[in-house]
Amino acid sequence: MSETKYLKIGEKKRCSGCTACVAICPKKCITMQADEEGFLYPAVNITACIQCSKCVRVCPYTDSEFTNKPEEEELSICYAAYNKDEEIRYKSASGGMFRVFADRIIAEGGVVFGAAFDKDFAVEHTYAETLQGLTVFMGSKYLQSRMGDTFILVKQFLKEGRKVLFTGCGCQIAGLKRYLKSDDANLFCIDLICHGSDSPKIWLNYLHS
Ligand SMILES: Cc1cc2nc3c(=O)[nH]c(=O)nc-3n(C[C@H](O)[C@H](O)[C@H](O)COP(=O)(O)OP(=O)(O)OC[C@H]3O[C@@H](n4cnc5c(N)ncnc54)[C@H](O)[C@@H]3O)c2cc1C
Structure with a gap:
């Protein structure tokens, strides 16, 4: 049996691993x-690839230069707030x-996506439909979260x-919006x-030490 050949997409400095x-890949390759x-980082199985270029077009880096400076309009409207519930604040990283x-989205019958630790202390994106389910998202996990099928869900x-x-x-969020293409009024995003996130290898060494 021949070995599957993978091709890395793009340069590392122009890829955040958003998925x-x-x-979007129609061949799931x-x-x-x-x-x-x-x-x-993404890698393409070149045997299965049909070269449709959808992966290149959807990439947030394709036609934009990222900057870590806020937009002018963002600077002109800025609110600060924190959660009045002290218990929630203590379980959160920065004000809850x-x-x-x-909570509001759940009360309206919606779905909340966020980052949670799995049973092996790796971080993955998943979703909750109940208030109880939200607790796993609380607190910062300073690791790149595995997205799995999140965008499709x-x-x-x-x-x-x-x-x-x-x-x-x-x-x-930049990747999700490029993937969805349209601005759906039912989609709310909070970044x-x-x-940036820490080295997963150092995290694993820490866990095992
Ligand atoms: C990778 C990373 C880098 C950060 N860098 C900074 C920084 O430079 N300066 C600063 O002031 N604060 C930083 N933070 C802290 C972050 O901004 C606060 O945790 C955030 O403001 C949380 O606010 P909160 O108290 O409302 O929610 P919390 O309840 O504390 O946090 C929950 C939210 O964080 C999300 N989340 C947690 N871990 C991850 C993850 N690994 N990937 C994606 N989403 C995640 C959850 O989905 C949920 O939405 C960082 C956090 C992370 C995860």
Whole structure:
């Protein structure tokens, strides 16, 4: 049997591992693979690839230069807030506003996506439909979250007419919006202030020590 050949997409400095390319691929031939530090980057199975270029077109880096400076209009409207519930604040990283928005979406029958630890202390994006289910998203996990089929699930819930709150890093939201293409009024996104995520390899060494 011949070995499957993979081609890495793009340069690392122009890829945040958002998974928009994985989600859009009609042949499902893109997978996320770990580099030597454990950071996930997309790789294409070139035997199955039909060269449709959808992965290149959906990439948030394709026609934009990212900058870490806020837009002019964002600077002119800025609000600060924190959750009045002290218990929630203690369980949160920075004031617990996540729960204010998430609780409202759940109360309206919606779905909330966020990052949670799995049983092996890896971080993955998943969703909750109950208040109880939200607790796993609370608190910062300073690791790149595995997106799995998250973008595809968001699209499905929106198609069903459900409200969806997607929370995550700015680069994940940029990828999700490029993947969905249209601005759905039922989609709400909250990104967190993010300096980047730590090395998964160091995290694993720490866990095992
Ligand atoms: C990778 C990372 C980098 C950060 N960098 C900075 C920084 O440079 N400066 C700063 O002031 N604060 C930073 N933070 C903290 C972050 O901005 C606060 O955690 C955020 O403001 C949470 O606010 P909260 O109290 O409302 O919610 P919390 O209840 O504390 O946080 C929950 C929210 O964080 C999301 N979340 C948690 N971990 C991840 C993850 N790994 N990937 C995606 N989403 C995640 C959950 O989905 C949920 O929406 C960082 C957090 C992360 C996860």
